Amino acid sequence: AQSVTQPDIHITVSEGASLELRCNYSYGATPYLFWYVQSPGQGLQLLLKYFSGDTLVQGIKGFEAEFKRSQSSFNLRKPSVHWSDAAEYFCAVGRAAGNKLTFGGGTRVLVKP
Amino acid sequence: EPEVTQTPSHQVTQMGQEVILRCVPISNHLYFYWYRQILGQKVEFLVSFYNNEISEKSEIFDDQFSVERPDGSNFTLKIRSTKLEDSAMYFCASSASGELGNQPQHFGDGTRLSIL
Numbered sequence: 001a002q003s004v005t006q007p008d009i010h011i012t013v014s015e016g017a018s019l020e021l022r023c024n025y026s027y028g029a030t031p032y033l034f035w036y037v038q039s040p041g042q043g044l045q046l047l048l049k050y051f052s053g054d055t056l057v058q059g060i061k062g063f064e065a066e067f068k069r070s071q072s073s074f075n076l077r078k079p080s081v082h083w084s085d086a087a088e089y090f091c092a093v094g095r096a097a098g099n100k101l102t103f104g105g106g107t108r109v110l111v112k113p
Numbered sequence: 114e115p116e117v118t119q120t121p122s123h124q125v126t127q128m129g130q131e132v133i134l135r136c137v138p139i140s141n142h143l144y145f146y147w148y149r150q151i152l153g154q155k156v157e158f159l160v161s162f163y164n165n166e167i168s169e170k171s172e173i174f175d176d177q178f179s180v181e182r183p184d185g186s187n188f189t190l191k192i193r194s195t196k197l198e199d200s201a202m203y204f205c206a207s208s209a210s211g212e213l214g215n216q217p218q219h220f221g222d223g224t225r226l227s228i229l
Contacts, residue, residue, distance in 0.1 A: 100169055101158060104155065
């Protein structure tokens with residue numbers, strides 16, 4: 001069965017500092033991996049996705065993520081955080097030929113001025 | 114940019130009552146999904162729907178749940194006899210394809226369901 005772990009429940013970062021959110025997955029084949037962001041009162045917005053090719057993927061809002069098969073990880077990064085990045089971030093994995101997403105528990109990011 | 118629209122944003126219902134949550138997927142999308150998130154827990158898959166039938170469902174999606182696409186634009190989730198533990202945020206999603214890599218799922222803002 002597929003599963004996703006986000007080890008950090010909360011992260012506090014200063015505005016302008018770098019951010020890295022961890023995601024580890026368990027999956028029996030090549031996974032499709034996603035990061036979604038949820039701002040307060042909003043739905044889930046897709047930040048980026050990985051399914052093949054270059055292991056470093058670029059997304060919206062200046063985010064990037066790196067797929068490391070040897071570590072079963074798909075960590076999300078941003079070099080310089082803005083106050084508007086305060087939100088909850090979800091990593092998700094899907095099957096190559098199916099269409100169900102399995103989500104991690106989420107990481108809530110707080111941005112200090 | 115096209116959006117998935119969900120109504121209502123908040124629904125309060127007495128235990129045992131039926132509730133219908135409504136979604137308008139993105140217009141050219143063919144695959145539809147419901148997920149839920151109980152407060153403080155993970156987002157969980159409930160059901161996927163394609164070509165007017167369920168293509169996959171989770172163990173959560175028991176006989177109390179049903180989905181329907183009553184017309185060309187709406188996609189609904191019905192809970193027949195609500196229980197306290199059905200209180201959650203329910204998300205609708207749609208995609209243009211079942212192949213996740215090509216066409217990711219787009220989510221609505223959710224309906225918060227509160228069972229009293």
